[in-house]
Amino acid sequence: MKIVLVGYMASGKSTVGRLLARQLGIRFIDLDDYIEEHQKKSIKTIFSEKGEIFFRKLEHQMLNEVLGKEESLVISTGGGTPCYGTNMATILDQADHSIYLDVSIPNLLERISNEKEHRPLVKNISNEELPEFIGKHLFERRPYYRQAKHILDCNGTDAETVVEKIKELL
Numbered sequence: 001m002k003i004v005l006v007g008y009m010a011s012g013k014s015t016v017g018r019l020l021a022r023q024l025g026i027r028f029i030d031l032d033d034y035i036e037e038h039q040k041k042s043i044k045t046i047f048s049e050k051g052e053i054f055f056r057k058l059e060h061q062m063l064n065e066v067l068g069k070e071e072s073l074v075i076s077t078g079g080g081t082p083c084y085g086t087n088m089a090t091i092l093d094q095a096d097h098s099i100y101l102d103v104s105i106p107n108l109l110e111r112i113s114n115e116k117e118h119r120p121l122v123k124n125i126s127n128e129e130l131p132e133f134i135g136k137h138l139f140e141r142r143p144y145y146r147q148a149k150h151i152l153d154c155n156g157t158d159a160e161t162v163v164e165k166i167k168e169l170l
């Protein structure tokens with residue numbers, strides 16, 4: 001069984017994915033961590049040394065590699081993964097369950113404004129400019145996320161409860 005979590009930066013994909021995999025007793029792969037291990041560099045360094053296009057190509061390649069594994073997995077994607085090239089179509093084709101962790105702009109803002117440093121796309125955006133940036137970015141990306149098989153409203157729900165809700169969907 002393959003379960004793929006999608007959603008915006010800081011929607012909780014890594015936190016929820018790790019907990020869910022542990023409870024289901026299956027392997028967890030965080031695509032961002034998988035890319036960092038493959039490159040032996042942080043995402044931040046990959047972006048600054050090689051640029052975003054290089055990262056997107058690598059992300060596409062690593063997503064296909066991970067989805068091709070013959071084992072049960074929980075896969076947490078990167079915030080941009082479903083929004084480039086054929087990635088969302090591949091997720092829909094290969095995953096038994098794709099789940100969009102839907103978090104509102106105010107809640108995303110609160111989480112991201114405290115954790116910008118390791119997120120290259122928002123690192124240089126001031127907290128004053130962040131609402132406009134996230135609003136526009138989510139407007140562009142939501143059509144991809146919303147293609148997921150399940151859409152889970154995660155507002156006002158802690159990570160443990162999100163995991164419980166996912167287990168009910170499976």
Ligand SMILES: Nc1ncnc2c1ncn2[C@@H]1O[C@H](COP(=O)(O)OP(=O)(O)OP(=O)(O)O)[C@@H](O)[C@H]1O
Pocket residue numbers: 007008009010011012013014015016032076077078079111115119154157158159160162
């Ligand atoms: N359901 C939740 N409620 C409140 N806070 C949460 C929830 N899930 C995760 N968080 C917190 O939000 C922050 C971002 O979570 P996390 O890193 O798991 O997001 P992500 O979707 O993997 O982000 P990225 O796309 O940048 O990898 C963390 O500080 C985490 O503790």
Ligand SMILES: O=C(O)C1=C[C@@H](O)[C@@H](O)[C@H](O)C1
Pocket residue numbers: 008009032043077078079080081118119120121
């Ligand atoms: O939203 C995005 O495009 C990104 C989110 C992170 O998970 C990383 O994959 C990277 O920082 C890009």
Ligand SMILES: [Mg+2]
Pocket residue numbers: 013014015030032076077078
């Ligand atoms: Mg993550």
